[in-house]
Amino acid sequence: MKTIFITGASSGIGREAAQLFAANGWQVVATMRNTAKAGELAELQGVTLMALDLTNPEQIRETCQKALEQFDIDVLFNNAGYGIMGPFEKLPENEIRKLFDTDVIGTMLVTQQFVPHFKQRHGGVILTTTSLAGIVALPRDGAYGAAKRAQQGMVESLYYELKPFGVQVKAMIPGGTKTNFQTPVNILDGYEDVARRQREYLLQGNSDFPEPAEAAQVVWTAATDGEDRINYPTDSVCQKLYDQYVSMNVEDFKRYFYGIIYGEKQG
Incomplete structure (x- = not known):
């Protein structure tokens, strides 16, 4: 029986992934x-619950080592995280530090606990939920986008470090997903119209964002397809936006996207 270790499994993509993997016979x-x-989740066969706060380094070490002692982990899914949004100069310092402690430092510390295990067994998969905001810069995402780019950088660096050991390292890239994703700081202050147009762009004509179940299916694919691939947009809408971005020169995209969010003609 294969085993996956998931952070942030209480809701959203993490919860859907836990249910999907359990339904497919995984521990x-x-x-x-x-x-x-x-x-x-507590009632599902094959699911073991463990407490893990990514801002608690001691608990990270204890929980990860406990899991590694009990199970031969095949897949690590770094999914826990949250966001803050607002004009850059208005983001409180303490909120920026809390965000990086969770999304960046916590994710890195968890990953460090599993790397020796995967190298020793000469196999495994490390998945990390980054974000389209870690690929495409968005207004009011100066801190969150930076945190997600840091995660993306970790993923890409680890790809090169761990491929010789047969370990796959991949980024799960959501755009907008219909979850209770937490944004405890969400400041508009003069960017109301920009935020509305940005939302319209991310929706791509849909009435709502894709369900987390679609993202969980992509997580399953990334964990099991064996492909030598880094980036996995987690739904069809995000895939379209990601493909558009990577197909354009960064300077051309900059002008194109600026025109969209500020309601100006694209030229």
Whole structure:
């Protein structure tokens, strides 16, 4: 039986992935800050709950080592994280530090715990939920986008470090996903129209964002397809936006996207 270790499994993509892998006969180590929020995950066969707060280095070490002692982990899925949004100069310092402690430092510390295991067994998959905001810069995402680019940088560096050991390293890239994704800081202040046009762009004519179940299916694919590939947009809408970005010169895209979000003609 194969085993996946998931952070941030209490909701959204992490929860859907835990349910999907369990339904396919995998052992799932589902971690979250508060295991009381596990809900039906606690009743699923093959699911083991563990408490994990990415801002607690000691707990990261203890929980990861406990999981590695109990299970031969095949896949690490770094999924936990949240966002803050606002004009860059208005983002509070303490909120920026909290964001990086969770999304960047916490994710890195978890990954460090698993790298020796994967190198020793000469195989495994490390998946990390980054974001389209880590690929395409968005207004009011100066801190969140920077955190996600840091994660993306970690993924790409580890790809080169771990490929000789037979370990795959991949980025799961959501755009907008219909989840309860937490943005405890969300400041508009003069960017109301920009935010509206940005949302319209990310929706691509749809009435709502894709469901997390679609993203979970992409996580399953990335974990099991054996492909030598780094980036996996997690739904068809994000795939379209990602393909558009990588097909354009960065300077051309800059002008194109500026025109969209500020309602000006594209030239």
